[in-house]
Amino acid sequence: MFPGATADRDAASYVVVGAPLDATTTFQPGTRFGPDRIRRFSASYDDYDDRTGSHFSALGVHDAGDVDPWDDTREYLDHLAAELRSVVLDDAVPLAVGGEHTVTYAGVEAVSPDTLVVVDAHLDLRAEYAGNPWNHACVTRHALDVVDRAVILGARTGSAEEWDRAAERDVEIVAPEDARAWLDDLDPDRFADGSTYLSIDIDGVDPGFAPGTGTTEPFGLHPREVRDLVHAVGPHADGFDVVEVNDRDDGQAAALGGKLLREFVHAHAAGPSA
Numbered sequence: 001m002f003p004g005a006t007a008d009r010d011a012a013s014y015v016v017v018g019a020p021l022d023a024t025t026t027f028q029p030g031t032r033f034g035p036d037r038i039r040r041f042s043a044s045y046d047d048y049d050d051r052t053g054s055h056f057s058a059l060g061v062h063d064a065g066d067v068d069p070w071d072d073t074r075e076y077l078d079h080l081a082a083e084l085r086s087v088v089l090d091d092a093v094p095l096a097v098g099g100e101h102t103v104t105y106a107g108v109e110a111v112s113p114d115t116l117v118v119v120d121a122h123l124d125l126r127a128e129y130a131g132n133p134w135n136h137a138c139v140t141r142h143a144l145d146v147v148d149r150a151v152i153l154g155a156r157t158g159s160a161e162e163w164d165r166a167a168e169r170d171v172e173i174v175a176p177e178d179a180r181a182w183l184d185d186l187d188p189d190r191f192a193d194g195s196t197y198l199s200i201d202i203d204g205v206d207p208g209f210a211p212g213t214g215t216t217e218p219f220g221l222h223p224r225e226v227r228d229l230v231h232a233v234g235p236h237a238d239g240f241d242v243v244e245v246n247d248r249d250d251g252q253a254a255a256l257g258g259k260l261l262r263e264f265v266h267a268h269a270a271g272p273s274a
Helices: 031-040 073-089 103-111 136-143 160-166 176-184 223-236 252-270
Strands: 014-019 061-066 093-098 115-119 149-153 171-174 196-201 237-243
Touching: 014 031, 014 073, 014 252, 031 093, 031 237, 031 252, 073 093, 073 103, 073 237, 093 103, 093 252, 103 115, 103 136, 103 196, 103 237, 115 136, 115 223, 136 149, 149 223, 160 171, 171 176, 176 223, 196 223, 196 252, 223 237, 223 252, 237 252
Parallel strands: 014 061, 014 093, 093 237, 115 149, 115 196, 149 171, 196 237
Antiparallel strands: none
């Protein structure tokens, strides 16, 4: 169980769902261990959050356990989307914990937001990778079939074709070196209208801070920048995930992922004025 997730399912305002998919990882596998590691390395955090004056255990979080994957990735995503949609239909916020980034598509499908805000080192705008259109490198392209717009913070690598796709009007790229200024200048009401889904691919963070991920890419975001994004976007988001955590470090990536999930819940519960 995610520490502090003490609410009953029928009374929950937030529902954690583990999605340990590890089917298309292209460098270092291990995302199947992500949900359990995030739970484990979140055990030491204090229940109280001084910024919002709230206790995590009092915010109505329930841990529904994992939705175990099988060989057919597309079929699994449909099933995962149905599980997450049941959370939405119960007027709760789904908190998906991955697992490779492909699982974000299920979250987007369940929430059906207007905007996807995603932290990612990679553009993930490929039509296919290694002959597979449902590879993790294609997830944001698929999400754009559902959302009107994608904002990608931390992107610093991609194919020529992906950068061409990123130049279209429905995609906004915020490079790591521009993230601090972008956050400082962000209109507090930027995401107040319409619905938003917030996805944190842990590889968007510089690997010096979060080495436990499948496809590391130097020159990334700092953890405080991602935290500040969560504080800014979280109050307006209808769904959240943290993905691409694996077991290839001493817990740094998992600890950060779990902390960001907690920051999201505190920020969302407190509302835009916090």
